[in-house]
Amino acid sequence: MSPVNLGTYAENTWCPGCGNFAIMNAIKASLQTLAQDGVPLENFVLVSGIGCHAKIVDYINMNSFYSIHGRTIPAAEGIKLAKPDLKVIVFSGDGDSYGEGIEHLIFAAKRNIDITVIIHNNRVYGLTTGQYTPTSPLGFKGRSTPQGTNELPINPLELMLATGATFLARGTSHGIELLKNIFKEAILHKGFSLVDVLQVCVTYYNMYEYYDKRVYELKEHNSGDYQEALNKIREWDYNSDAKIPLGVLYKKELPTFEDRFLKPAGPVIDRETKIKEVLKEDI
Amino acid sequence: MRNSCIIGGFSKAAGIEWDILEQAFRKNISREIEINLKVALRGFNEARKLLDIGKLEQEALPILTGNEAVSLGLINAGLKTYISYPMTPSSPILHYLASLSEKFSLKVIHPESEISVILMALGFAYAGEKVAVGTSGGGFCLMTEALSFSGMSELPIVIFLGQRPGPSTGLPTYSSQTELLFALHAGQGEFPRLIVAPGDPQEAYYWSGLALNMAWKYQIPAFILSDKNLSESVYSFDVNSIEEIKEEKPALWDRAGNYKRYLDTESGISALAFVPDKDAVIKVNSYEHDEFGITTEEPLLTKKMQDKRLRKEEYLKRELENYNTVKTYGNNDSAVTLLCWGSNKGVCVEAAKNLNLKVVQPLVLNPFPAEQLRKSLEGAKKIIDVESNATAQLAILMSRYGLKADAKILKYDGRPFSLEELEEEIKKVIL
Numbered sequence: 132m133s134p135v136n137l138g139t140y141a142e143n144t145w146c147p148g149c150g151n152f153a154i155m156n157a158i159k160a161s162l163q164t165l166a167q168d169g170v171p172l173e174n175f176v177l178v179s180g181i182g183c184h185a186k187i188v189d190y191i192n193m194n195s196f197y198s199i200h201g202r203t204i205p206a207a208e209g210i211k212l213a214k215p216d217l218k219v220i221v222f223s224g225d226g227d228s229y230g231e232g233i234e235h236l237i238f239a240a241k242r243n244i245d246i247t248v249i250i251h252n253n254r255v256y257g258l259t260t261g262q263y264t265p266t267s268p269l270g271f272k273g274r275s276t277p278q279g280t281n282e283l284p285i286n287p288l289e290l291m292l293a294t295g296a297t298f299l300a301r302g303t304s305h306g307i308e309l310l311k312n313i314f315k316e317a318i319l320h321k322g323f324s325l326v327d328v329l330q331v332c333v334t335y336y337n338m339y340e341y342y343d344k345r346v347y348e349l350k351e352h353n354s355g356d357y358q359e360a361l362n363k364i365r366e367w368d369y370n371s372d373a374k375i376p377l378g379v380l381y382k383k384e385l386p387t388f389e390d391r392f393l394k395p396a397g398p399v400i401d402r403e404t405k406i407k408e409v410l411k412e413d414i
Numbered sequence: 415m416r417n418s419c420i421i422g423g424f425s426k427a428a429g430i431e432w433d434i435l436e437q438a439f440r441k442n443i444s445r446e447i448e449i450n451l452k453v454a455l456r457g458f459n460e461a462r463k464l465l466d467i468g469k470l471e472q473e474a475l476p477i478l479t480g481n482e483a484v485s486l487g488l489i490n491a492g493l494k495t496y497i498s499y500p501m502t503p504s505s506p507i508l509h510y511l512a513s514l515s516e517k518f519s520l521k522v523i524h525p526e527s528e529i530s531v532i533l534m535a536l537g538f539a540y541a542g543e544k545v546a547v548g549t550s551g552g553g554f555c556l557m558t559e560a561l562s563f564s565g566m567s568e569l570p571i572v573i574f575l576g577q578r579p580g581p582s583t584g585l586p587t588y589s590s591q592t593e594l595l596f597a598l599h600a601g602q603g604e605f606p607r608l609i610v611a612p613g614d615p616q617e618a619y620y621w622s623g624l625a626l627n628m629a630w631k632y633q634i635p636a637f638i639l640s641d642k643n644l645s646e647s648v649y650s651f652d653v654n655s656i657e658e659i660k661e662e663k664p665a666l667w668d669r670a671g672n673y674k675r676y677l678d679t680e681s682g683i684s685a686l687a688f689v690p691d692k693d694a695v696i697k698v699n700s701y702e703h704d705e706f707g708i709t710t711e712e713p714l715l716t717k718k719m720q721d722k723r724l725r726k727e728e729y730l731k732r733e734l735e736n737y738n739t740v741k742t743y744g745n746n747d748s749a750v751t752l753l754c755w756g757s758n759k760g761v762c763v764e765a766a767k768n769l770n771l772k773v774v775q776p777l778v779l780n781p782f783p784a785e786q787l788r789k790s791l792e793g794a795k796k797i798i799d800v801e802s803n804a805t806a807q808l809a810i811l812m813s814r815y816g817l818k819a820d821a822k823i824l825k826y827d828g829r830p831f832s833l834e835e836l837e838e839e840i841k842k843v844i845l
Binding site: 139235 | 474482486492519526531559560563567651691696697698701703709
């Protein structure tokens with residue numbers, strides 16, 4: 132696997148100007164940096180769900196698991212628990228993981244399992260042509276809600292902080308340099324990490340201008356402090372107008388699920404003899 | 415205490431000697447043993463002896479449930495990981511394997527839902543670890559989308575499906591055989607699958623191991639279809655009477671050229687490579703895909719890959735012709751044949767013995783062993799289908815292959831057939 136070219140022959144079908152390009156370019160750069168730092172590229176597995184985001188695995192020439200809608204995270208957990216030395220990176224959409232499969236997100240955070248989840252949060256269903264998602268603002272006029280939605284969005288980072296995630300960050304698809312750094316840090320973090328990327332869908336919810344006016348990069352933020360992280364996370368609720376902080380919001384080293392669950396590999400066992408032993412106990 | 419009294423009374427009635435009962439109490443009860451024994455003895459002394467059970471002149475055998483036999487059969491064939499969400503009657507496998515996890519270096523996981531169970535399992539399969547999941551009807555409903563994904567992505571998985579009466583929550587702690595057609599048709603799209611249906615613990619041990627081997631050889635989902643009666647009843651278990659079965663290694667990549675996860679081959683089986691491999695990029699995909707695993711919508715490729723996957727079932731079917739996929743018991747010359755599957759085997763064999771009939775039991779239900787079944791049913795004047803469901807699912811299935819049951823004895827109140835009841839029903843049909 133050459134770190135120089137991670138592309139494939141797959142035809143790219145994202146719309147021109149799609150925020151997914153920024154995420155792909157940033158992750159490719161982060162992966163190449165990590166490879167230069169000594170993590171072999173074959174040690175990564177990229178997992179994606181269903182949605183525009185998910186095509187990313189077709190466009191990167193690395194190990195991948197193109198899953199079904201909402202079901203990226205349990206597959207990633209299985210891969211990680213089978214081979215704990217792998218770096219497992221999940222690409223998922225807001226419809227995918229904040230909607231259809233949100234329970235998996237909550238439980239993965241609760242377990243603090245060492246995987247990295249990157250949410251392509253465009254706050255609209257792109258692949259199914261423009262319906263509201265769990266992070267669309269109140270009153271969002273999508274094709275399934277032409278009169279506007281009647282429900283408030285969730286703040287996914289607040290939810291993740293409450294359920295036990297140990298690395299939380301936010302970026303935008305208009306800030307590729309920041310994304311590269313965040314991705315690398317998230318991947319290297321030992322524990323459950325989630326990066327919420329405000330990725331712009333130019334076709335169904337073009338928020339470039341909106342975000343550009345409001346985002347700012349965190350400086351002098353104590354990401355190890357839960358309360359401070361919570362305050363920063365609550366600064367913008369995905370609904371009302373407010374400043375939108377970008378960067379690493381929360382980071383804490385805590386024991387992971389696999390640290391507790393996985394036992395060191397025992398000696399090779401003679402299963403047949405052991406089964407006979409077990410059967411003897413049942414006589 | 416009350417139970418001890420009942421056990422004492424029962425033992426006397428059944429002709430079990432007090433010494434044997436005392437030994438059993440001392441082996442199994444740790445708390446308040448002396449008082450329990452006293453109560454049991456009182457029950458024993460108050461009861462009358464009604465039966466005389468003769469002593470078997472053979473080595474003592476272990477006592478096992480069907481579920482425990484499934485568990486050990488899977489371990490024997492190389493199971494490394496078991497993932498399950500609790501649901502009767504599959505939970506005892508979760509408990510049993512969890513209790514054996516250290517002894518056999520097993521990973522046993524109970525995640526948040528059946529959806530998570532099967533997706534996690536597919537993650538394990540992708541990483542090359544032999545894995546099984548267990549559930550019952552309702553939980554399996556949640557797994558069906560990922561079942562179809564397993565078919566498309568060719569990730570091997572063993573699904574233990576313990577049947578209980580539905581629809582919906584039904585009778586959760588009773589037994590049924592209502593999921594045969596469900597297991598056969600579950601999941602969108604068309605893809606190969608194996609369904610085995612053991613009828614006793616020996617068969618459960620053997621066919622569970624075989625299901626694991628075949629799931630990996632053909633990279634397909636394989637079902638172990640059980641029912642509450644088989645799963646949770648206890649039987650004596652003779653491991654030495656079982657035909658030998660060992661872990662089989664799946665076809666592995668020969669490391670020549672660029673690795674193609676979905677290389678189109680004569681049998682449809684593509685050699686496997688597992689992450690991390692410095693020479694291979696390993697891509698699996700729920701979309702239709704090319705040989706590398708990259709999404710495609712090309713018409714010719716779509717057809718080619720669909721044919722590739724379905725061809726595996728043809729090869730599996732051929733391979734299964736070398737196995738005893740249909741068993742017969744009793745009087746081979748009898749004009750009347752009882753047809754059964756799963757746990758009804760026991761009662762059918764006993765009834766057939768008493769009434770001098772023949773019994774035919776298919777152990778594989780997909781790919782359907784039509785030829786073997788046809789041969790086993792040859793000469794039968796009257797085929798009586800015995801099933802624990804209301805619609806005679808096996809009869810429906812075999813009718814697709816031109817095989818017809820002449821009569822049906824169906825029981826769907828959640829309870830097992832008693833011998834007397836079944837004999838009564840058979841007599842009604844014969845006369």
